[in-house]
Amino acid sequence: MPDFVKVATVADVPDPGTLLLEVEDRILVLVHLDGQYYCLDDVCTHDGGPLADGTLEGCELICPRHGARFDVRTGQALTMPATEATSVHEVKVDGEDVFVRIVET
């Protein structure tokens, strides 16, 4: 299993807010919501759209292309046109630093 990688500091992401990341040849979106951090693949499973460019409504991240919604906590697709979950990754905060560990599926 890969190690945790430092990706940001807590000051880099407002609450609520998102941050685009590149980790180990993957493009990810880090979500800061109600004091918690979540990390998803920056991929809408409908057509590969960039979720980091989308808007955050509560715990739902909305793809800017066709409006598919994903639960930032689980990656689950909540609405059409997406039907499959996007991958989620482990996040931990140590002091002021935010770390991500890629979870291969």
Next chain:
Amino acid sequence: MIESTIQAGFTGAEFSRFLDSRDEPDWLVKRRRTSWDRFEKRSWPSRRDEEWIRTDIRLFKLDRFSLPIQAAEGLEPVSSLLAEDLELGGQSISMNSHSLLSTLSDSLKSQGVVFGSIGQLMEEHGELIEELLCRRQLDADSDRFNLLNEACWSTGHLLYVPRGVVIDEPVHFHSLLGEGGVDLANSMIVLEEGASATVLAEMTSTGDAQPGFHCGSLEIMVGGGANLRFVNLQNWSHSVWHFARHHARLEQDASLQWTSAAMGSRLSKVNQHVTLAGKGANCQVNGVLFTEGKQHLSYHTLQHHKAPGCRSDFLYKAALQGRSRTVWRGMIKVDRAGQQTDGYQRNDNLLLSDQARADSIPGLEIAADDVRCTHGSTTSQVDEELIFYANCRGLARREAVRLIVSGFFQQIFDRITIDSVRDALADAIARRVRDFD
């Protein structure tokens, strides 16, 4: 491991150093500078562009590569998949954008055939190359990759066949990429009126530990009544970024059979355009895509009918393993002058994994009113009943899948008339078929 480039990036200073390292005529230097200026002002393609919406290049970092200023030393050609056991009329081999070897039979030389690395031919055939570059139909301004190639192309292969000359033996282009290498080829195949030739082009990596970068262009000009058979195999390692623009122009009654196979690269974005510019021109394009792992291959084809009575037949077949993805976007475009056009395009996809994805987007854009243009697309997984049938006859699942994949591509293999090339492609694909659930 082969290291041939010094990591200095694609900067203005490096571009000047690149120009200084080449002893090229003023007209060419001027062309390069104009393209470089446009390149510097242009942004990378946006994911909002329809052509790039499904192809994510955010992880591509040009500054991790450098201009191919210095030739690699001590490099040896590697074996070829396509040309093995073939008697060749000529062979041109390059490594990391520098020519390694160029041969042409005496009989072809005596008939006026010009063949080899463009850079090396410049001194002897400068006027011809200038004329051919001016005749090119490539829209070099269309995106930043094309401008980069137009400004910085280095080597590339050229075949020029004079009027009426028929080449019986195939000629072979072989482009090699070493670890971390860059290939900025600008290749041309030109058949004048009534000429005939067979060209095999192959791209091979010598390692996959470091990312490689190919940004190439290929222009094919088939003169009136000329006949070209062209087989292209892209077999880079899975760490290569591959961006290419291919264009063919067919004059009256010209004929082109183009087989394009792609199995390699981390990400490919290829534009393949055929312009049927002369009455009665005929082209058949066969595409084979085989992907695995996290590969992403994106092919954008255009069959552009500008003249009446032409025929185009595009067939692309893709088999996908792992989490790989293919994008095929095809267009038949018929101008008002293109009456009596017979155009066909088809894309079939075979998903060998439930995580693979194939996007297929055929299209028609027709301004004439007396044409037959049809298209089709299929995407499916392997039929479990076929596997069961094969299992019942003693074949393991993997062998069964290999047979099914071979059968899937057979329609294209049947169109390849050189036996050894057909067998080499079939073997290369069969070797890559993995077990799947």
